Amino acid sequence: MDWNIRKKGYDPEEITWSGNRFLIGNGYMGIRGTLEEYRKEQLTAVNLAGIYDKVGDGWREPLNAPNGLYTYLKVDGTMYRLPEKEPQKHECELDYRHGIFRRETLFRTPRGNVAVRSEKFADAVNVHRIGLRYTVTADFHADVEIVTGIDGDVWDIHGPHYDAVEFQEKDGILSAEAITHEKGERVWVSERCAWNFPAEVKLKQEENEILRRIIFVTDCNTDYTVEKWVSVYTSADIGGCEKGIDKENPICKDEAFYRDEAFYKAATGCLMQDYEEAKKKHTDCWEKRWDHCxxxxxxxxxxxxxxxxxxxxxxxxxxxxxxxxSIAARGLSGQTYKGAVFWDTEMFMLDFFLNTEPEVAKSLMKYRIDTLPGARKKAKQYGYEGAFYAWESQEGGFDACSDYNVTDVFTGRPMRTFFRDKQYHISSAVVYGIMRYTEMTGDYSLLREGGAETVLECAKFYYSLLYKRVGGDRYEILDCIGPDEYHERINNNGYTNRMAKYTFESAVKTVSLFMEGTIGAGKTNEADLSSLETKYKDAAEKIYIPQPDENGIIEQFEGYSQLEDVTVKEVEERLLHEKEYWGGAYGVASHTKVIKQADVVTWLNLFPEDFPEDTLKKNWDYYEPRTEHGSSLxxxxxxxxxxxxxxxxxxxxxxxxxxxxxxxxxxxxxxxxxxxxxxxxxxxxxxxxxxxxxxxxxxxxxxxxxxxxxxxxxxxxxxxxxxxxxxxxxxxxxxxxxxxxxx
Amino acid sequence: MDWNIRKKGYDPEEITWSGNRFLIGNGYMGIRGTLEEYRKEQLTAVNLAGIYDKVGDGWREPLNAPNGLYTYLKVDGTMYRLPEKEPQKHECELDYRHGIFRRETLFRTPRGNVAVRSEKFADAVNVHRIGLRYTVTADFHADVEIVTGIDGDVWDIHGPHYDAVEFQEKDGILSAEAITHEKGERVWVSERCAWNFPAEVKLKQEENEILRRIIFVTDCNTDYTVEKWVSVYTSADIGGCEKGIDKENPICKDEAFYRDEAFYKAATGCLMQDYEEAKKKHTDCWEKRWDHCxxxxxxxxxxxxxxxxxxxxxxxxxxxxxxxxSIAARGLSGQTYKGAVFWDTEMFMLDFFLNTEPEVAKSLMKYRIDTLPGARKKAKQYGYEGAFYAWESQEGGFDACSDYNVTDVFTGRPMRTFFRDKQYHISSAVVYGIMRYTEMTGDYSLLREGGAETVLECAKFYYSLLYKRVGGDRYEILDCIGPDEYHERINNNGYTNRMAKYTFESAVKTVSLFMEGTIGAGKTNEADLSSLETKYKDAAEKIYIPQPDENGIIEQFEGYSQLEDVTVKEVEERLLHEKEYWGGAYGVASHTKVIKQADVVTWLNLFPEDFPEDTLKKNWDYYEPRTEHGSSLxxxxxxxxxxxxxxxxxxxxxxxxxxxxxxxxxxxxxxxxxxxxxxxxxxxxxxxxxxxxxxxxxxxxxxxxxxxxxxxxxxxxxxxxxxxxxxxxxxxxxxxxxxxxxx
CATH class of the missing domain: 2.60.420.10 (Maltose phosphorylase, domain 3)
Structure with missing residues (x-):
């Protein structure tokens, strides 16, 4: 098997896609698979985990750090960089066994050929660090300049997020300090270069960048290599800082912190490493991962x-x-989807970590426990109790989801959407994650460290959602959105109700664990626990779970079976505008049986024991042709x-x-x-x-x-x-x- | 005071409006205030009460009868008719004390002037009859033709409703029999003319009309008057007939019924009346009305x-x-709003009849009692119990309201609206009408004749709507539309909940009347009555009625107070298209506090005793500037x-x-x-x-x-x-x- 993916030749049309395909990262940051000479126009990004900013009415989104990898080449006074200069040959390669990105580009110049080779990796051992090796080879005596430093003009979707970027040079180390708009968070990027050939060095500082010109004349067919380390730190590393509030925190002092000796040492010390040695540790680390996964x-x-x-x-x-x-829905590949954590993490990614690296799984779930206050606040905002998790969760559980998430292509007006306020199943995903962690690891520490409380708070939330008809007996969840977002404001979505039942059952289990002392005594006394048990047992029993009809089909929500039964293709043909939204109140799919993504089938996957296999099959057969698969989930x-x-x-x-x-x-x-x-x-x-x-x-x-x-x-x-x-x-x-x- | 409205001069732009303004009618039919020579292009209509037809996917709408008043003038071989021929002078007049429409038109011809005068009335005594007197006067010896008969080419909005119109002439009586598309209902129009001057008469039958040419030469300044009676009968007069089903009913025989002697006598006998005598009876009848009203x-x-x-x-x-x-929302002025009965009748018109002519009020309410089966069927269709009355009620309580009542002006697509399925307050209007009738008249016969059952069925309906939060106590009505239709799918609309409470209270009263024997024993035994009493007392007590907030304002529905607070003008300025719908999911008003019509204020009008006067005033002051008054209600x-x-x-x-x-x-x-x-x-x-x-x-x-x-x-x-x-x-x-x- 080949652990490398390669792309030969150069196609400017593929810049965006390649940025994702060749991405490297280490959990702290994701570095898009772009070239050293690329700038924001090529969607270059060193995307940071868990630190966000909002400007004006724009969406709140994660930060991209100033790009400390920024490097380009001049030969005989002319720039040779992509995409401006057409290359003679070009190849990119990702060694995805070890997270190393390589490029090789050959330029023809009036006097001869010049090759650029580079490799870079987001250090798996020290996550603040990025290594870059940049080699130039010419087949003639070329006047070469390697221009390398920090590009502060970062790519933003809803930016600019930095009110100011300050640059400095000190002892050959270039640094940039960027300060965010909303909270005054800080991002520090430093870089240091090493090379072993004689060269003249000149500093070049402009408004948005600080650069070092390494000027030399090549021998023929000789490699000239610059090794470069970049370090990235942010105020979030030490707990974040609110704008101007915490004057006692050295990070929040008015003077730039990188002038503080202690921090400066930390941020620049890691730049002194031997490149090969550090790279060896990095690849070893990756090898160990593969041993397990x-x-x-x-x-x-x-x-x-x-x-x-x-x-x-x-x-x-x-x-x-x-x-x-936790992990954002688009990982660390940029600011799309606001860098926010969705149910994707618990329902689609968690299994991998549970199976291969349970401590990461635990950390992901700790994120949810830590953001419980945010979930409580959200529940309260909507008049519910307990914990209603953010549909698009940022730091502290802040829900970045807007009430107007889609634009009407016909009027240009924002359309009221209900993802934030009615996609109730998000809290059950959190419960699922916590319980799955506990079941798969047999480790009760997560429950002890807030997991149990989280489960109970989620159960409380679902309980506060429940309605029953006066004179009726079954408990219902009304006016919601299930996984299939094309159908809004529906009643008794099978998936949502089933997950609520699961939450109630999990709460009952959790109460038992409290009672038997497995996870401590809980905050409540025995009588309270017992009343919780009764309450959630009752809820789990009475919540309405749609059952198969005479044909074995489970109705996705009440009234689904009455909707127009047309093919996905037919619905698509009704589009008047290729970018119009299929859902919403009047979308082409909204009043048909066509769904965006697995909904009943997601339920059946999670709880196949709910029905005989025959029923599972009938529902697969029924729903699959009616599914657009418009979501990667x-x-x-x-x-x-x-x-x-x-x-x-x-x-x-x-x-x-x-x-x-x-x-x-x-x-x-x-x-x-x-x-x-x-x-x-x-x-x-x-x-x-x-x-x-x-x-x-x-x-x-x-x-x-x-x-x-x-x-x-x-x-x-x-x-x-x-x-x-x-x-x-x-x-x-x-x-x-x-x-x-x-x- | 002047009991006549007049319009001098002729403006073709006003044809449509004049049709409404000068309307005459007698409850059986409404005759638009158009001229005798007008045809469907001028929205001429003899609009019939309570008989409907549907063609294809078009809206179901009431019938317009073939126009038996159709009359035009030829002088010296040239047609003199409006709007084609410009008049020298023209005046219309409506004597609205007596329901008589008059016109006078002077045409200049090459040889002299010709005046046409006419008057018509929809007979108040024999409602099948229309009288027309048509007078021609010339100031020269004119060759005149009065062409008069039946125009079968009727104006329809969603027609044509007649599969066939058959004409005949017999003993000087012209007749037309029109057969509807959907149910095979029949409409017979006959007419007879009388005049006392020598004239030649010729029959003229074409595809869509049967006409009589009355040909004569005038003396100077002499009146030549034709008196004409028109009669209109329909199969609905004798119970209607389903297409081809009831072969025993003579009306449904294959052969045209007007060939049946008995019917023919009835339909033509009334054409033999003396004009002045009948007109006298008609005006006397109107005078008697005014004595009371x-x-x-x-x-x-x-x-x-x-x-x-x-x-x-x-x-x-x-x-x-x-x-x-009952009475349609646009009366008998045409097919607009499908000739359907809305809550308008009970909530806005009933008071007039209760005060001036209680027997009409009773008849209106009998319509609701008679259509109880339709209301039960509708409730069942939506999974409710009891009686859910039609939002747009046609014969038998058929709900003519479509699920897609509005067209999106940007896409041309029908928009899903919820008037039919979520405007729950319609049933309470029926209850209100029945109870108001009983209170104002002291007459329990309406309750005895089905009114009591209707009230109980409506209470049953509202009871089946009620939800309560699990663990909560108050009863709620969710996902509805109140009188202000711009805000859809709202919870706990104050008006709706208050009317539901009123319905429960009315049911409790009704049960008491049963128990004390005032209105008979009811269908249920004592124990059943007692359990109904308990049930509806409980519902009346527990249904959630929004209360004034700290500023005294009653929230129209849950969440209204959170909506954007802008002026009606500002909302109007946001329109991108003058005809776009203000409501719906994404309308300019939908997410603002701007409302279409009185909602909370309607409640406060009906139940002013609910709050101190101070609160009433605060709510008037608050809601009035936020109301578009986009409805005449x-x-x-x-x-x-x-x-x-x-x-x-x-x-x-x-x-x-x-x-x-x-x-x-x-x-x-x-x-x-x-x-x-x-x-x-x-x-x-x-x-x-x-x-x-x-x-x-x-x-x-x-x-x-x-x-x-x-x-x-x-x-x-x-x-x-x-x-x-x-x-x-x-x-x-x-x-x-x-x-x-x-x-």
Missing amino acids: EVYIEGDDAAMEALNYSLYHLHCIAPRHKEGL SACMYAILACRLGMPEKAYPFFLKSASADLAGGGKEWAGLVYIGGTHPAAAGGAYMTAVKGFAGMYIENGAIKINPHLPDTWKKMRFQIHYSGKEYRIEITKDEAVILPM | EVYIEGDDAAMEALNYSLYHLHCIAPRHKEGL SACMYAILACRLGMPEKAYPFFLKSASADLAGGGKEWAGLVYIGGTHPAAAGGAYMTAVKGFAGMYIENGAIKINPHLPDTWKKMRFQIHYSGKEYRIEITKDEAVILPM
């Missing part, structure tokens, strides 16, 4: 490569450096269920679609003039789940790992490891047998 | 004329000929409440607006290419209510009529009669005193 597939290299490439992306964005950070749900139903051949294309979401490109990248592209970590996680839960058919029953494989025909062997209950197991499946080996 | 106002002729003109319109459409017919509600609050000067312009709705014109007549104009009987009824309940301040307390007048400054005296509890009273109010005299 690689999925081996014999007989289908394409599938194996796409799947492991997906896992690479999950690693790039896994927040290992800090407890209580859809394909894997159909794939996993298809495997369970013994249809791996139907699952396979969905699996490949999920696994190739970032590899193959072709997704929706622009909405009007707004970039909405980026990586698709939920699809990556979904591909993983399809492989492990679907094709391998791995599940837990009575505390033991079980396997019920449905390998595609071409797959001769499949091998992977998983963690369960504190131990790691190797699972090896062939056509003939499945072996589960403790490691 | 005229409102005399000293000091303000304009107000008196506008008000009595409004009452004229109510008389024109009052269904006296048949029990169980709005102004009177503000007017009546203003009077109660001692602000007759604020009430006056609203009163005049209501009273002049059809007199002054200027209302919205066209929506795109669709005619939506017509008369405004609810505004007429509202003007009456403002006069009697507002300015005169008439109310009932402890079984007695009370008066608390707030006359406008210029009003020196006001006098009117009302019926109460089976007796009639004359009420006379001056600045100094108010006298209530039994008559």
